[in-house]
Amino acid sequence: MKKLALIALVALIGFTAQAQQAKITFKTDTIDYGTVLKGSDGVRVFEFTNTGDAPLIITDVKSSCGCTIPKKPNGPIAPGESSSIEVKYDTNRVGPIRRSITVSSNATEPMVALKIKGEVAKENSSILEKS
Template structure:
């Protein structure tokens, strides 16, 4: 009986060895890249490397990213045993802010890991912060005038020049206290609102250009409902 049991165990081990032989295996060099802190509008580029640690060709069926802001380019869809492939990624931070995590998915013929996740993570800041970021005026009476101060704060390490101040509606006027912002400096954007037509919705923008390579435009939304003018 002991001899029969030993033969069964040996046969089982051989069977398992055959079952797991001839498989591809994806092995990541590093699955997460932390790009630290960047300014909105900057692009992050990083190359992920992975090896086929199996003994059959690794076939990459497709690559998918969590949003259109991240582009991934694969060096090869077929990776021979022992070979290394690269996945070049680019993240465009335009219109992002705060903590960001972007995921790229690799679909392959690795039987134990058919979907492999790669991550780009970090923090996106704005070079110039508007405080408040928008003017929600709720309800305004037609013919009245209201004025608001919006602070523009330069968070970048360089001097930024502002230009081309304009509004998209005649009901909104704007004036800037300074066109040059040194690092850490603030300017005040005085916004004057005079709604005209009762029962309509006021909606427009205050627009500014900057000489920044990353944040070329600033937009301050201004909106609210216009009520009938108050009586005497």
């Protein structure tokens, strides 16, 4: 009886190991805005690919602050397909940019942290100027 239970357990583990799963692979997990002027375009894009063998479903994308608005892709991303997450930072806020974006999905790693960094300079100051 013990042998039968052991065989069933090994078969079950082998079956679940072969289950299909989505896997999200980002080109980069950090976007550096560099130094941008106040009021300039704050939109940047995180590109990713589903490197798994099941459809990838992004369930939620959240920012650490209301000054950063992420936009998740609509619908599932098929295996081998690429998509993107658009992030818009409010460049009317002068100063350093240090924010994180959390991506939740059905991937093997269900939560991924992305980062944006940089600095927003005043309109009348030179980008070469250091404060």
